[in-house]
Amino acid sequence: LPTISADSIRLNQVGFYPNAGKIAVVLSGKPHKFIILKGDNEQVFAGTLKASAQPDLAGRVTYIANFTALQMRGRYRLAIPEMGASYPMEIKPGIHAQAAAASIKAFYYQRASIALPQKHAGKWARPMGHPDDKVLIHPSAATEKRPAGTVISSPRGWYDAGDYNKYVVNSGISMGTLLSLYEDFPDYMKTVRLNIPESTNQVPDVLDETLWNLRWMLTMQDPNDGGVYHKLTNAAFDAMIMPDKATTPRYVVQKGTAATLDFAAVMAQASRVYKAYNKPLPGLSDSCLKAAVQAWQWALANPNVAYNQDAMNTRFKPEVSTGAYGDQHFEDEFTWAATELYITTLNDAYLKGANATNARFNIPSWPQVNTLGYYSLLRNRTKLTPAGKALIPALQAQLITFASNLMKGWNNTAYETVMGKTAKDFGWGSNSNAANQGIALLQAYLLTGKNEYADAALSNLDYLLGRNGTGYCYESGFGRKPIMHPHHRPSIADGIAEPVPGLLSGGPNPGRQDKVELPSLIPNQAFVDNDQAYAVNEIAINWNAPFAYLINAIEALQYK
Numbered sequence: 001l002p003t004i005s006a007d008s009i010r011l012n013q014v015g016f017y018p019n020a021g022k023i024a025v026v027l028s029g030k031p032h033k034f035i036i037l038k039g040d041n042e043q044v045f046a047g048t049l050k051a052s053a054q055p056d057l058a059g060r061v062t063y064i065a066n067f068t069a070l071q072m073r074g075r076y077r078l079a080i081p082e083m084g085a086s087y088p089m090e091i092k093p094g095i096h097a098q099a100a101a102a103s104i105k106a107f108y109y110q111r112a113s114i115a116l117p118q119k120h121a122g123k124w125a126r127p128m129g130h131p132d133d134k135v136l137i138h139p140s141a142a143t144e145k146r147p148a149g150t151v152i153s154s155p156r157g158w159y160d161a162g163d164y165n166k167y168v169v170n171s172g173i174s175m176g177t178l179l180s181l182y183e184d185f186p187d188y189m190k191t192v193r194l195n196i197p198e199s200t201n202q203v204p205d206v207l208d209e210t211l212w213n214l215r216w217m218l219t220m221q222d223p224n225d226g227g228v229y230h231k232l233t234n235a236a237f238d239a240m241i242m243p244d245k246a247t248t249p250r251y252v253v254q255k256g257t258a259a260t261l262d263f264a265a266v267m268a269q270a271s272r273v274y275k276a277y278n279k280p281l282p283g284l285s286d287s288c289l290k291a292a293v294q295a296w297q298w299a300l301a302n303p304n305v306a307y308n309q310d311a312m313n314t315r316f317k318p319e320v321s322t323g324a325y326g327d328q329h330f331e332d333e334f335t336w337a338a339t340e341l342y343i344t345t346l347n348d349a350y351l352k353g354a355n356a357t358n359a360r361f362n363i364p365s366w367p368q369v370n371t372l373g374y375y376s377l378l379r380n381r382t383k384l385t386p387a388g389k390a391l392i393p394a395l396q397a398q399l400i401t402f403a404s405n406l407m408k409g410w411n412n413t414a415y416e417t418v419m420g421k422t423a424k425d426f427g428w429g430s431n432s433n434a435a436n437q438g439i440a441l442l443q444a445y446l447l448t449g450k451n452e453y454a455d456a457a458l459s460n461l462d463y464l465l466g467r468n469g470t471g472y473c474y475e476s477g478f479g480r481k482p483i484m485h486p487h488h489r490p491s492i493a494d495g496i497a498e499p500v501p502g503l504l505s506g507g508p509n510p511g512r513q514d515k516v517e518l519p520s521l522i523p524n525q526a527f528v529d530n531d532q533a534y535a536v537n538e539i540a541i542n543w544n545a546p547f548a549y550l551i552n553a554i555e556a557l558q559y560k
């Protein structure tokens with residue numbers, strides 16, 4: 001049988017667990033028979049392609065092969081006698097382990113201020129970029145104690161995305177998500193080995209990796225007042241060059257309420273997560289809490305300082321044109337910071353600021369972070385004071401309602417995924433939306449133990465790894481049809497054909513903010529694997545973090 005291309009058969013290209021859902025979506029099919037072949041021609045399973053209950057966003061009916069009942073581990077091909085056979089696919093326990101570890105190792109590759117030697121980075125080894133030990137106070141951030149032009153040191157941290165700047169707001173949600181992965185699955189995460197420079201110490205690798213960014217974040221707080229600079233940035237985006245070649249001046253810009261509250265939330269959560277590692281990391285937990293409290297106090301005194309880059313540029317030079325991450329609404333950041341401070345200190349005063357009595361769950365994104373606080377309350381529900389415990393029943397009910405609505409009807413859709421039920425799912429960074437939906441469903445699973453939530457979450461992992469409207473596996477380095485040209489400066493400039501592995505592409509988005517021509521504007525297909533197409537094919541830490549959560553959590557659960 002000829003091989004059917006990855007374009008006409010869509011499935012999770014990494015593989016399947018023996019005892020979880022297994023679905024392939026066939027385009028241009030008919031309600032025909034399909035068979036599963038082991039090796040070359042041993043038939044081990046037969047079924048009928050089912051027409052999808054609903055058409056896809058292009059109005060097309062798809063054909064679904066469900067082979068969940070095949071539980072035997074092995075390497076197979078799915079064949080449709082009229083069409084041919086798929087490329088090989090594998091069923092085995094631990095099928096996502098490598099791709100899951102890679103999704104975290106990806107953060108290592110994003111490190112500023114350190115060389116990546118071959119020993120840890122393989123063929124993606126590169127010299128150090130951005131020491132960031134001589135960073136200028138931008139005029140917008142000038143104070144009496146730190147006038148414009150003052151030089152501060154703000155090394156380490158992760159590059160935000162395909163660019164080389166470091167943004168506190170986006171670091172906030174990324175760190176919160178990764179620390180939550182550890183808090184939810186500490187036993188599994190302790191087993192995940194990343195081969196990073198700190199791998200030999202007494203701290204789990206994932207927490208060593210988050211520490212690289214945590215230490216940078218700590219330097220973004222003005223010690224004189226507790227406020228936190230919005231970002232550390234060049235004045236303008238660099239050309240497509242390697243980090244060590246990007247040497248234009250770096251600035252920290254004005255302090256803001258969103259950055260300061262996100263910082264407070266991360267530091268409060270980090271304080272409790274790293275407490276168990278006081279021996280290898282003496283004093284860290286205490287320093288984080290102190291920083292969190294000072295940031296919180298600054299935010300109380302400055303509750304409404306938005307980062308408005310355009311307005312800033314009318315008043316101060318040099319003008320700054322890099323990522324804005326401007327947010328005008330701070331209620332959700334107050335909720336998140338207050339919640340994390342409350343959980344860590346068990347001081348009821350913070351709970352008042354948390355505003356969690358009438359919780360509104362939503363899918364987290366960089367400007368919308370209240371749900372991270374609710375998740376934390378639920379995860380720590382047995383450790384709270386009576387006032388906190390009193391909130392739990394309502395929060396539980398609200399989460400269940402939210403997750404149930406989210407997954408309603410997912411197995412009637414054209415790709416049988418939660419992601420993509422509506423066109424609204426496909427904004428800038430849509431793949432992070434798929435991942436964050438998966439996290440919401442897993443939170444409901446952790447609370448209830450009901451497999452239906454885990455099944456729905458797995459459908460979104462399947463989506464990200466190939467069962468989707470483009471047929472791409474959106475994690476670099478994995479799958480039969482992986483993205484090869486992400487908008488990621490090192491991957492473009494390093495002369496290596498394969499992009500840095502473990503990076504999640506932003507995903508379909510018909511907005512065309514980058515003006516790059518797309519093969520289709522149908523929302524779930526509005527994608528091109530082109531390194532100029534930053535609105536669909538960039539990578540970013542706030543997209544990789546929920547992806548890392550989803551794929552590692554599912555691997556940790558092996559849930560059935």
Ligand code: 9MR
Nearest residue numbers: 160161162163323324325428429538540
């Ligand atoms: O992810 C961000 C998206 O929500 C915004 O709409 C967009 C435009 O402001 O910016 C995205 O973030 C980019 C950031 O500004 C700069 N680094 C790359 C980020 C991913 O594209």
